[in-house]
Amino acid sequence: MSVQELEREQAPKKASFGAVAWLRWVWRTLTSMKTALILLFLLALGSVPGSLVPQRSVEPDKVARIYEQSPALAEWYDRFQLFEVFSSTWFAAVYLLLFTSLIGCIIPRTATYVRELRRKPPAAPRHPSRLPHSATFESELTTEEVAGRLRKLRFRVVTGDGWVSAEKGYLRETGNLFFHIALLGILLAIGAGSLFGYRGNVLVVEGDGFANTVAAYDRFMPGSQVSAESLEPFSFQLSEFKVAYQVTGDKRGQALDYSAHLKVNDTPGAPARDFELKVNEPLEVNGTQTYLIGNGYAPVFRVTDGKGQVAFDGAVPCLIEQKTTMTSGCVVKVPDAQPSQLGFLLQFLPTSVPLTDGDHASAFPGELNPEVKVLGAFSGDLGMNSGKPQSVYELAEPEVMKKLKPLVMGTSVPKPLAVGQSLDLPGGVGKLEFTGVKEWITLQTNYDPGRWPALVFAATAVVAIALSLMIRRRRVFVRIAQGKAEVGGLTRTEGSAAGFAEEFTEIVQVLSAGEKDVR
């Protein structure tokens, strides 16, 4: 049965009143090709805002910015779930309807297909030469011999009194059905992945470690069926992180390679193994992948307070301000400093060069001449005990900042500090030492049980769609009478008649060849 016939059969008929009739009408309308087409358009159209409006799951910071800059617009966006288009109810409505329509199409077509598979090719018409492709030649062959030759060409053959009819290309519909079923499979795999999988982000500084537990993540996004105990219990330590940069030419400063050396323990008791984590080469531990996502600098500082005690000593991950030179902004908070808390706003320059106006800037992203510019040093209550959530990349909230006492700012800023140099704060309230440079990396850990099923379904879909579009259904009929063979052929697939003409010529050649020449 062709698509058109199927469609005609399924076309909405005049419904009489009554729940059953009405339901039948809804089902028929929903599963009609026209509805499917409209739903496809809606699906495409509905995806567009997903690329124009920032999505919460992809760019949460941009969403936050819209809320800050134009709250009214953000509210309207939110009302229509435009910040999460692909998990919105209206998008789900479209694809669920589409898949329902798809199921409504697959089921009857599968039934038809199974029937067609069992059915034999129809009897040959009285005059095969009236078919779109035909040939006549003298032949001594019997119907059985013709049938045999056609079978060799992998036709399904039926013979009758003086006629042979043959058909092939059933894989077309097989491909079609498998393709659509595979699409359903992909949807289910994605669904399973989002229920039973999780994703987490974490920042790790050189020398530090990470253990795969919910608490260790900076951001953890679990599926609704994920429990804290189900996380794969691996851990690793970041021994070293290296970046290779292009040093000459137009692309000077472009990163060429990132590599993080890890010591991985697959399970808590297992011996550590070395692993080199790279972009495009994730770490895999029992189906859980860890990816290298980002990197930056974490200069190491030691802060001595007014009482001469070391109040802070450690690496401070800095936010990248300029990607091409890796100029980074750092915040050092010292809540333990006595007599009052200390805070520093710093700028890290991996390759510091003096500018003509006496200022310094970074000229290269690699760590060739690392220096730290002190932008400001403050004393006073940093407000860290207020119970409000704090950002490690911000010294304090604006209202708290106003109350702090600036120690070093603006014109009093000294020359940048090189490694080993220190800055004595005025009034003897403390000292900031720049003791070394480490690097940080951001990692994403991902567990998605739907990955492999999705891949299998996707691969099936590709193969099936290729079969479905490339193969044509074709029939060949032969009538033999009085030493003459009349051959007719037709293809039931639109748009591929041209290719069939060549195949038909070959079939005629095989049928008309003498005994010895048969392949």
Place this chain on the structure above:
Amino acid sequence: MSAEQLAELSDLFVVAAVLLYVVAMVGFAIELAFGRSRPGRAATARRVEIKQPVAVGAAAGGDTVAVSDEVSAGPADASPEEPAVAGETPPGAPERAGQDDRTMRVAVRTGTVALGLAWLGMIANLTAIATRGLAVERWPWGNMYEFVVAICFAAVAAFLGTQIRTNVRFLGAFVMLAAALGLGLAVKVFYTAAGPVVPALDSYWIAIHVSAAIISSGLLTLAGVSGVLYLVRGDGMSRLPSRAELEKVAHRAIVFAFPLWTFAVIAGALWADRAWGRYWGWDPKEVWSFITWVAYAAYLHAKVTAGWRGRAATIVQLVAFGCLLFNLIGVNIFIDGLHSYADVD
């Protein structure tokens, strides 16, 4: 040869390709303008591609074969070298007809020359890609410039490849125009000096994912050009082939390109799974390749839906082509995303 020299050579070959495409375009245009016109309705009947009436019987010891070939006299069958078949010559005085005949023959010859130039242009285009690849020692489609150059090559190759089997010379002028414009855009707007790519692109997946995207884009460009011609062409006499034929060219290109595009998207997902930690994350490029895929799926469905065939299906196809172009170029320029390593300033 040093990397710099190879890179320079590559740039020169791109310019050569543009020039050859432009000249070929003029040649094809002349053929179109002065060639014979064809009726609009499918009076062309069914094209039978049997080149010569098969004389198989000769070899088969006495059996004679006569492949019935009643429709082969259809005008579309006549190869361009043959003078116009009777009945198609525009009505006119006999002496004028003779002159027309000569003009037509010149036009056809010009078209043949254009075809040769198009081949040369394609070779220049390919050489440009190869030398670029040698200069940078990686797959030469790591940024927008290289990508567009490769797509232009793929479109021309799709056209010339089709031309080997089926006569689609009427598309020549338009494909050449598209390729010349594409290369011009690449050189003027997207140009990026030869150099290394960011580590995320340094993967064998670039060979698989981007190549599939390039080839399918080339085929879909061919379909897009046919679609535009379909809409431009009326039902009357025209120098363009009938609408049915234009539709067939477009449909065949899409039938090949759609599975390939599906593969390109899935290969992209596999690569994303290696590089970004998820196989699908609704990055703008992913969104638009999905939209493009859905739009072409809609076209394939429209082709078999009553009331949607022909004009409506062609419009759907062109909308899908618009999505494809926006995805290939627009997304990298206008929208920020993970694919924004186009190096476009």
